[in-house]
Amino acid sequence: MRLCDLFDGLGADQAEVEITSMALDDRLVEAGTLFCCVPGFERDGHDFAAGAIGRGAAALLTERRLDLGVPEVVVADVRAAIAPAASRLNGNPSASLQMVGITGTNGKTTTAYLTRALLEAGGKQTGLFGTVEQIVGGQREPTARTTPEAIELQRCFAEMVAAGDEACVIEVSSHALALHRADAIEWNATVFTNLTREHLDFHSDIEEYFAVKAGLLKGSDAPRVVNIDDEHGRRLAAELPQVTTVGITSDDADLRAVSIATDFGGSSFSVGGLELRVPLPGNFNVINALCAVAVARALGVGDSVIPEALASAEVAPGRFQPIDAGQDFAAIVDYAHSPDSLEGALLTARSLTRRRVIVVFGAGGDRDQGKRPEMGRVAAELADVAIVTSDNPRSEDPDAIIEAIAAGGAGGAAELELIPDRAEAIAAAVAAATEGDVVLIAGKGHEQGQQLADGKVVPFDDSGVLRAAIERIGR
Numbered sequence: 229m230r231l232c233d234l235f236d237g238l239g240a241d242q243a244e245v246e247i248t249s250m251a252l253d254d255r256l257v258e259a260g261t262l263f264c265c266v267p268g269f270e271r272d273g274h275d276f277a278a279g280a281i282g283r284g285a286a287a288l289l290t291e292r293r294l295d296l297g298v299p300e301v302v303v304a305d306v307r308a309a310i311a312p313a314a315s316r317l318n319g320n321p322s323a324s325l326q327m328v329g330i331t332g333t334n335g336k337t338t339t340a341y342l343t344r345a346l347l348e349a350g351g352k353q354t355g356l357f358g359t360v361e362q363i364v365g366g367q368r369e370p371t372a373r374t375t376p377e378a379i380e381l382q383r384c385f386a387e388m389v390a391a392g393d394e395a396c397v398i399e400v401s402s403h404a405l406a407l408h409r410a411d412a413i414e415w416n417a418t419v420f421t422n423l424t425r426e427h428l429d430f431h432s433d434i435e436e437y438f439a440v441k442a443g444l445l446k447g448s449d450a451p452r453v454v455n456i457d458d459e460h461g462r463r464l465a466a467e468l469p470q471v472t473t474v475g476i477t478s479d480d481a482d483l484r485a486v487s488i489a490t491d492f493g494g495s496s497f498s499v500g501g502l503e504l505r506v507p508l509p510g511n512f513n514v515i516n517a518l519c520a521v522a523v524a525r526a527l528g529v530g531d532s533v534i535p536e537a538l539a540s541a542e543v544a545p546g547r548f549q550p551i552d553a554g555q556d557f558a559a560i561v562d563y564a565h566s567p568d569s570l571e572g573a574l575l576t577a578r579s580l581t582r583r584r585v586i587v588v589f590g591a592g593g594d595r596d597q598g599k600r601p602e603m604g605r606v607a608a609e610l611a612d613v614a615i616v617t618s619d620n621p622r623s624e625d626p627d628a629i630i631e632a633i634a635a636g637g638a639g640g641a642a643e644l645e646l647i648p649d650r651a652e653a654i655a656a657a658v659a660a661a662t663e664g665d666v667v668l669i670a671g672k673g674h675e676q677g678q679q680l681a682d683g684k685v686v687p688f689d690d691s692g693v694l695r696a697a698i699e700r701i702g703r
Contacts, residue, residue: 314381331420573670589619604636
């Protein structure tokens with residue numbers, strides 16, 4: 229595609245330059261690439277422009293003149309210019325898909341999987357982008373981040389269209405919204421699950437975090453679904469001209485779940501004349517299911533197929549995932565890594581047993597430090613035994629993170645233990661469990677590695693480590 233077809237108002241000298249790809253990383257540049265000089269948090273892409281040209285870049289997208297001998301498109305904000313150009317380069321693929329965007333602090337992944345299951349049951353081959361994986365034309369690949377960069381997104385949308393996908397469900401992170409990764413997408417439905425403290429190392433405060441998340445729904449006239457049991461969701465719904473609301477405790481929700489019964493195998497409930505079951509326990513998963521049902525209805529999936537499809541839906545790994553190795557206590561792996569999500573997981577665990585709840589958890593390094601004592605407080609209030617351990621310490625001292633968490637749990641009702649080695653902490657929880665207890669391993673969920681200093685990642689799988697610990701004790 230010609231450079232002038234990607235950007236409006238270019239001079240004649242730029243008109244015939246042929247662009248075959250786009251890149252933010254100069255190492256990915258080849259002949260015909262438009263290199264996008266993104267000012268990053270640690271490095272400035274403008275400093276790598278000369279190297280990109282050496283690798284064959286045909287043109288540059290910049291925020292200032294560089295005069296390096298190739299055509300330059302100078303814009304006020306490179307990031308904001310990337311997504312529209314990438315969409316044009318790939319033939320505006322999102323216009324050919326029913327696009328569902330899901331945002332919120334918690335529940336995005338589960339809601340995305342449930343929504344995909346319902347759309348597929350309604351006869352729509354559906355792709356997915358999320359925290360765990362991407363599914364393009366039925367082919368699955370792991371993902372590096374919740375929402376990829378716009379260049380990759382638009383390319384994959386085009387691959388979805390070519391592979392016969394008719395719809396796509398995408399988890400939209402606040403980082404993606406703030407950094408324009410999810411721009412230039414023609415949405416057919418958007419969802420707000422909730423908002424609690426998270427990512428305040430990136431956003432200046434909770435108000436900015438809310439404004440960024442809300443922008444997904446406010447920026448589109450497509451059907452909107454909002455959980456109004458969440459205080460921020462109720463606020464957002466009041467600010468939108470049209471919205472479908474869901475809830476459990478909110479009497480005025482358009483879709484309100486009643487008669488909820490939950491066990492380790494899932495949750496049953498009634499809503500709008502439908503008797504439904506979702507294969508996940510806990511009220512928070514009922515909310516996730518309500519969001520998925522609302523989207524499916526908005527996109528034409530009939531009520532006749534929803535009950536069976538929801539009951540048999542594929543669920544995301546590491547989301548209140550039971551581990552059964554024949555033991556006489558329950559063992560659960562969950563991704564809960566914020567105070568609110570940890571609270572939800574512990575309350576669900578508590579509702580499923582009359583015995584003890586034993587939790588193993590930590591907090592990530594180089595992230596919002598303020599949530600650490602809050603997580604300690606929640607665990608000390610809701611668990612019987614709370615074992616604080618290492619999560620993804622990254623460049624921080626794991627012991628310092630653990631101490632910050634423990635400070636919040638001091639004086640709580642739970643028995644508090646500090647075991648920095650995560651495998652040892654999981655083994656200690658299993659060894660302490662007695663018949664009827666619930667052991668909850670929280671924080672990493674589906675993740676397959678532990679992130680240490682200098683970008684080092686060592687293999688670590690909570691579910692595998694937990695299963696091995698159970699098998700060692702032989703009961």
